[in-house]
Amino acid sequence: MEKKSSVYGNVCRQFDKAADILQLNPDIRKILSKTNNEIIVNFPVKMDNGSIQMFTVYRVQHNNALGPFKGGLRYHQAVDIDEVRALATWMTWKSAIVNIPFGGAKGGIQFDPCKCSKGEIERVTRRFTFALGSNIGPEYDIPAPDVNTNAQIMAWMLDTYLSTMPAHERQACSHVVTGKPVEAGGSLGREKATGQGVVFTIQEWAKDEKFDLKGATYTVQGFGNVGYWASHLLKPLGAIMVAVEDVTGAIANEKGIDPDDLGEYVKKSGGVKGFGQAHAIDHKQLLGTKADILIPAALENQITAETAPLIKVKLVAEGANGPTDPDGDAILQKNGIAMLPDILCNAGGVVVSYFEWLQNKRSEFWELEEVDQKLLRKLVNAYGRVRDTAKQYKTDWRTAAYIVALQRLETVYKDRGIFP
Numbered sequence: 001m002e003k004k005s006s007v008y009g010n011v012c013r014q015f016d017k018a019a020d021i022l023q024l025n026p027d028i029r030k031i032l033s034k035t036n037n038e039i040i041v042n043f044p045v046k047m048d049n050g051s052i053q054m055f056t057v058y059r060v061q062h063n064n065a066l067g068p069f070k071g072g073l074r075y076h077q078a079v080d081i082d083e084v085r086a087l088a089t090w091m092t093w094k095s096a097i098v099n100i101p102f103g104g105a106k107g108g109i110q111f112d113p114c115k116c117s118k119g120e121i122e123r124v125t126r127r128f129t130f131a132l133g134s135n136i137g138p139e140y141d142i143p144a145p146d147v148n149t150n151a152q153i154m155a156w157m158l159d160t161y162l163s164t165m166p167a168h169e170r171q172a173c174s175h176v177v178t179g180k181p182v183e184a185g186g187s188l189g190r191e192k193a194t195g196q197g198v199v200f201t202i203q204e205w206a207k208d209e210k211f212d213l214k215g216a217t218y219t220v221q222g223f224g225n226v227g228y229w230a231s232h233l234l235k236p237l238g239a240i241m242v243a244v245e246d247v248t249g250a251i252a253n254e255k256g257i258d259p260d261d262l263g264e265y266v267k268k269s270g271g272v273k274g275f276g277q278a279h280a281i282d283h284k285q286l287l288g289t290k291a292d293i294l295i296p297a298a299l300e301n302q303i304t305a306e307t308a309p310l311i312k313v314k315l316v317a318e319g320a321n322g323p324t325d326p327d328g329d330a331i332l333q334k335n336g337i338a339m340l341p342d343i344l345c346n347a348g349g350v351v352v353s354y355f356e357w358l359q360n361k362r363s364e365f366w367e368l369e370e371v372d373q374k375l376l377r378k379l380v381n382a383y384g385r386v387r388d389t390a391k392q393y394k395t396d397w398r399t400a401a402y403i404v405a406l407q408r409l410e411t412v413y414k415d416r417g418i419f420p
């Protein structure tokens, strides 16, 4: 794969390492090295003050050999084609690792939704859903929430998509997006699914390592959907959050920060800064906080050659996509820090998205216990396969996770052949 100093460059380096170890078929390597489709659409939106602003949406569809393209949608000022390409490619590996019939895609719009009103965000969402048109579809490419997008945004996308369909097809299309509000066809357990998956994989690791989570300490970077739910679900296991950071700042308290109290505070204040149960620290202090587990749950490229030496935990459990770059990875490995890589650790979201998609297609509604049980089974299987592959190939867990994904994709391509 082509090398670049970029997020997609990180994917290329990770891919090349695994493909070399696996001795991936050279033709299949060529196919997986490229994204299938890259869609860039510019569209105008009328802002509250009456002016027109142009927006650019990216949708990258990396691969659909295993099933329809699937992946989230991000609203963030740093979104660009390189980032979306990387996120789409990680989605292909993720779906393959957890053995669900989806390919990989990702979308993003480069803007800061915090600077827009609710009405403006709704108009951006509806206009870009219309602009994507048949580039998305319930059996073709299925978006879901990611950074700064949520169930409300999925509901607007659904409504816009259905409004443009012929009347007789509308009822059969509610699975065009996942992560919808439960009342609008969403699944129980989807909102917490990624954080739940992070916790299930941490629990598997703890079992293997005979490590007691009761009294264990952890730090979190990013206290949004993934960071909040992971912390909320670690609390009943007796684990103690000692430091946390979001875009407003970082805070710490070695005696513990209650994630539910903090969640309530963030709902009102908009961020963790100023929370009464803790004192302010800076970003480097957050990464350097002594704890058992670090959960990065914000953005890419946080653990790098510069910051990895600060980290003093036993385990990094990647809730975010791509928080560790290859140089950071090498340092963590050298320092004996265990790693639950993103494409395994945060796969709970896409697994429950798959469950939501299935429920919509079958007109079913599953109880939360059923969703959680099925999610657990998927992740325990995937975890076991990654762990065993790491042993078999004497390699690190990220490379092992790639090998699991690449083996599955290689088999499918060998079975199907290449048209014509």
Ligand code: NAD
Residues within 6 Å of the ligand: 145, 146, 147, 148, 149, 194, 221, 222, 223, 224, 225, 226, 227, 245, 246, 247, 248, 297, 298, 299, 300, 319, 320, 321, 322, 346, 347, 349, 350
């Ligand atoms: P979110 O928008 O709900 O939360 C993001 C959090 O990160 C916020 O607390 C924000 O303040 C914080 N943040 C942003 N920039 C930061 C910075 N520079 N420093 C510190 N904190 C910062 O997003 P999310 O859905 O929780 O996604 C977080 C990560 O998890 C992303 O990498 C996303 O791709 C990944 N992920 C999300 C899902 C999902 O289902 N939502 C699934 C898989 C992976």
